[in-house]
Amino acid sequence: MAESVKEGRDKKTEDIRKTGFWFLAFTYAKGKWRLFCAVLVLAFVFWFVFYLGGVPPESYGYAYLLAVFFLLLFLGWDFIRYRKKHMELLDIYDRINVELKGLPKADSLLESDYQAVLGRLYACNKEVISLEDARKKDMTDYYTLWAHQIKTPITALNLLIQAQEGGGKAELSQQLIKIERYVEMVLQYLRMENMSSDLRLREVKVKKLVNAAVKKDRTIFIHRKISLNLQDMENTVLTDEKWLVFVIEQILSNSLKYTDTGGSISVYMLEGEENTLVIEDNGMGIKEEDLPRIFENGFTGYNGRMEKKSTGIGLYLCRQILDKLGHSISVSSVPGRGTKVMIDMSRREYVEI
Structure with missing residues (x-):
């Protein structure tokens, strides 16, 4: 059972590492769909207002180009942070049986909450493992003592x-x-x-x-x-x-x-x-x-x-x-x-x- 879990975990980690740039770009864009929708809605609202106000397309077209340029700069910077955080989490995933340290800095209250839940779960899991190890040690010590003591009547x-x-x-x-x-x-x-x-x-x-x-x-x-x-x-x-x-x-x-x-x-x-x-x-x-x-x-x-x-x-x-x-x-x-x-x-x- 333990072997199959370990193999499954290792395979999942290997699959994630093979995803590459385009997969990360896709998942990033998928996570930002609300932002893209909001930008499109705002662009339409501004266009409609400018249209009703009789503003020439050349005037607000330049503003649109500047806005798109700075939006792309922001998205590029944000994607680099996204990829870095993804790799940091993968590193933690590889060593989570040993320790849970070095989590990326939370960017929001929800991320802080998730990290708190994860930390609590990790602490509880360590406690359960410690109790199980102690129980197994007690059982091993008992049966080892029994096996040695029974050799006397056997002799x-x-x-x-x-x-x-x-x-x-x-x-x-x-x-x-x-x-x-x-x-x-x-x-x-x-x-x-x-x-x-x-x-x-x-x-x-x-x-x-x-x-x-x-x-x-x-x-x-x-x-x-x-x-x-x-x-x-x-x-x-x-x-x-x-x-x-x-x-x-x-x-x-x-x-x-x-x-x-x-x-x-x-x-x-x-x-x-x-x-x-x-x-x-x-x-x-x-x-x-x-x-x-x-x-x-x-x-x-x-x-x-x-x-x-x-x-x-x-x-x-x-x-x-x-x-x-x-x-x-x-x-x-x-x-x-x-x-x-x-x-x-x-x-x-x-x-x-």
Whole structure:
């Protein structure tokens, strides 16, 4: 929503700047139509009076020429002021999110009133934004504290499970891994808004990233007998290790979620594309009509609704994070045959969200 508003505002500003002299002249003349009408009426009245008084046309014609000359001088001077004020207002339009200063001097009481209304609206808007920022900060602080505090009982549960004997140990471990992943998702969701201040870009081997992501899911791979095929990944990429590992974890989690017991997941570099990592499974796949929307916040799709396993946040987070890292992600899938996720880790222009 915020992006569409910003794009619309930028487009409008660009369109206004493209208008040029003739558009400004037209809008100026349009705003002065009452003055032009008054001048024509007065010219007619004077002509009628002179005509009735028997004044020769040569006498008042010269007066008309002088009047038109000085009127054109006045209109030229007034148009220059009009254009200058227009450009000053455009400059304020460009920076109105930051400050509202430097408004052109009002030429009338009505302009002063409009500026007072605008100033009041700007002050109210700043107050609303400040209150909203404070509310968001309180919420972020609370959930961050919650996410950190809940790690203590999770660690305790993990120790209890490891000490337990019996057939349900593996299943309990899997469920605990899911809880840990959801807690991590909450933390990353909260951090994402200020992600740029947390980025630490450096050269890192793709193999190291993948191994770190796979490590968390090893229990699930073993328990569900899902084979993991890791191919040669000695490539080095410039990225933020922590954030990219989180993305790979989310994609692996989705693959495990929708791959049946005994299935397989392959992780490899795309042939001919040294910076594109592929995570491919032979799970249930994604319906064609769902593919365009899988990166939307809260979208679960057919599989998520049927299996009741999806939060609709994971892939949304992946897309947002990769955009900020300057990477990209794409997905292809065939229902009943599997899904292929491709992460292009080559650096492109940073995208502000």
